[in-house]
Amino acid sequence: xxxxxxxxxxxxxxxxxxxxxxxxxxxxxxxxxxxxxxxxxxxxxxxxxxxxxxxxxxxxxxxxxxxxxxxxxxxxxxxxxxxxxxxxxxxxxxxxxxxxxxxxxxxxx
Amino acid sequence: xxxxxxxxxxxxxxxxxxxxxxxxxxxxxxxxxxxxxxxxxxxxxxxxxxxxxxxxxxxxxxxxxxxxxxxxxxxxxxxxxxxxxxxxxxxxxxxxxxxxxxxxxxxxxxxxxxxxx
Numbered sequence: 526x527x528x529x530x531x532x533x534x535x536x537x538x539x540x541x542x543x544x545x546x547x548x549x550x551x552x553x554x555x556x557x558x559x560x561x562x563x564x565x566x567x568x569x570x571x572x573x574x575x576x577x578x579x580x581x582x583x584x585x586x587x588x589x590x591x592x593x594x595x596x597x598x599x600x601x602x603x604x605x606x607x608x609x610x611x612x613x614x615x616x617x618x619x620x621x622x623x624x625x626x627x628x629x630x631x632x633x634x
Numbered sequence: 635x636x637x638x639x640x641x642x643x644x645x646x647x648x649x650x651x652x653x654x655x656x657x658x659x660x661x662x663x664x665x666x667x668x669x670x671x672x673x674x675x676x677x678x679x680x681x682x683x684x685x686x687x688x689x690x691x692x693x694x695x696x697x698x699x700x701x702x703x704x705x706x707x708x709x710x711x712x713x714x715x716x717x718x719x720x721x722x723x724x725x726x727x728x729x730x731x732x733x734x735x736x737x738x739x740x741x742x743x744x745x746x747x748x749x750x751x
Contacts, residue, residue, distance in 0.1 A: 560742075567727045567742035568678070612677065622740070626677040 527551045529625035531613050536631045537603055545598045545611050545628045553618020557596045559587050560612040562627065568612055571598065600630075608632045636662045638730050640743035647718055648751055655713045655746045657728030663708035664730035668740060669701075672725045684711050718750045 528550045537543040556575035560568035574589035586599040610627040637660040647653050666685050670678040684690040684705035692698045702714040725747055729740035
């Protein structure tokens with residue numbers, strides 16, 4: 526079956542760095558998305574990886590290893606506003622998005 | 635960037651009534667629109683995919699007669715929850731893309747919080 530695993534909750538300190546991991550199993554693969562979702566709001570797009578390696582975008586970076594079925598989202602210089610859920614979603618061979626349950630990130634001062 | 639709006643943002647209704655939720659792409663033509671449902675502390679669950687001018691494709695377990703989807707134009711899709719019951723209370727989110735599948739980036743609407751009393 527198809528499956529996405531990511532931690533349920535993580536806690537980090539303002540100004541620090543945090544890495545949110547995601548492993549996936551899909552029928553075929555057409556890329557890995559990361560979305561940010563604040564409580565009560567819709568998700569907003571953060572990144573898309575389809576090739577192995579690290580994609581950097583400001584304070585946020587996303588990494589993909591297709592052979593390992595593994596991705597991570599790296600957040601640097603954490604700010605209080607980064608407190609949110611981070612959703613990992615993998616696209617299968619039918620171009621369907623398979624969503625993880627999300628990782629709730631709590632930032633402490 | 636691409637903007638998707640949803641209306642209403644919040645609705646409370648009595649059990650047995652029908653509720654219509656609108657999803658609009660404001661500055662682009664959305665070939666495909668997606669409807670999701672999200673229960674508290676759970677992931678997004680895709681309900682259906684709709685392409686302009688054709689019938690929606692529903693995910694397994696989603697009743698198409700209960701959740702009516704109309705994609706009348708390239709900028710508007712509607713979801714009607716018919717004869718709503720308390721278990722239909724959820725956060726409904728639409729997204730839109732310019733591709734014919736979810737191969738293209740999805741732009742999400744702000745969501746609609748439905749509470750059925």
